[in-house]
Amino acid sequence: MIFKEYKIPSSNNDYIVSVYFIECNTSMEDKFYVPDGNLELMLVNEPVSILSGENKILTNEKHIFWGQKRFTGTIEANNHFKVFGIKFQPWLFAFIKEQKNIDLVDSVLPLNEIMSKPLIKKINQFFKHWNFSDPRLVSIDNLSFALKKEFNSCIVIKPRFKNIITELRNKKGICSIADLQYMYMQSERTLEYDFKKYIGITAKEYQNIVRFRKSCMNLKTTKTIIHTALDYGYYDQAHFTNYFTKYCQRSPSKFLNQGNLLLSTV
Template sequence: MSGFYKEAAADDRYKKYVQKFWILDNSHNSLTKPAGYALPNGCCTIVFVTGNGVLLNLAGKPVELPAGVYLSGQITKRTSISVKPFSKAIMAQVKPWLPPVISNISMDELVDNIVSLDTFNPFFNQRLTDLNLADDRSVIQAVYKILDTCLHVDADTHFIQWAYKKLSASASPASIADIASASGYSQRRVEQKFKMLIGLTAKEIQSILQLRKLIDDLSNPVYNGHLGALALQHGYYDQSHFIRSYQRIIKESPSQFNANEYLLPFSGHFDFLQL
């Protein structure tokens, strides 16, 4: 898959808002290319599609994306991706606090959903009118230029950044009660903010981050440990707790996991909370 799947790191200046860029290039192939599965990871994605388009299965819903630019919100289930003949998709994987500061769209409407660029930010759409959406470098530089002109950071942005870091702590992840106590908000208010700004509850985000970290170890070629031990290492109460969480998102048994079927980062699980 090396010639088909590529990654590009975000420039240091923009790492607070952009995790990375990843590219699925089927532009020279006359056949549809099944890319594999993407996993929930706590991020959102801006998708640039050229050619005949991309096919998704998003939380059980078939979705066809013709050429254009889109925003995908939080996904809660593994998502299959196929790229049509003579087509290409460039994805800007953006951090979860970016969409609320560049759009007024309600993020809970974007859970397991994808909308056109013009829907969530007409300004973006206008700036990209004459851009070659098939050129990696042009797309990446255009994203940076747009961010330079429209970003504003407020208290909600800082709260989400801080809360994500607490929820994903490796040694002792914070509970929702801990987040509420430290922030001065009630637990109800914490959940309201997450639903409004992220689309999912804090607990749902924590479950996604927990599983996503475990998948990094499970996909390591040298891993040959016991699933129960791995589950305990990543904060699950026991193996059955882990299996239930895994099946809710991936819809199969952990014993069936095959890393080759997934679009996983080259460098392993990314720490997108490094700011």
């Protein structure tokens, strides 16, 4: 499997966190996907199907939008396939929710239910000219402008809320919500209201997703379950396994044996 990702510098990422490319050179094999708290889209060159557990959510789609999800997804394909993807800031949820009135929590949808044909065409053109070895930020800026135009909204995301999201990511989800409230002078009620309004889930749920995702990355690198559990603030290996099974639908040991995991660095 080939994987490439370019993280957008913070000064240019009001809407977009990263762009990535995946090439799977095996067919008829489950491609496992883990949530990270971001919304994202995938442009696939071959039709794929998406499952959550035993439930098939999408069948034979090439343009896919992942909503704010608290579950892992499985990607099935009959042929080798390539993916271009964009990870969005989680607060894009608020703009889409306002304009489309679609519940994006725990949803995976055809991209054309979220974005117009002209915007999808621009995204295709963006990837046609994108070069991971020579990234042009002006291309990112142009795409961000197109997104802003598409989801024209009077919603303004509070700078303080953006800082809270950044803090949660930087600390890998290993921080208390009470500490965040104190650090950013937010009441519990205001913080919870902002999370539900801007990204559709509670602060604790988002924190757990970020911590889980980061622990997945660490586990893949170290191959050590107990050290990962303790490093990421879980009480013990059993506590980590319970959380892991909840989000991943499989144990940490089975996860380590999953050789075709699609896992970005975000």
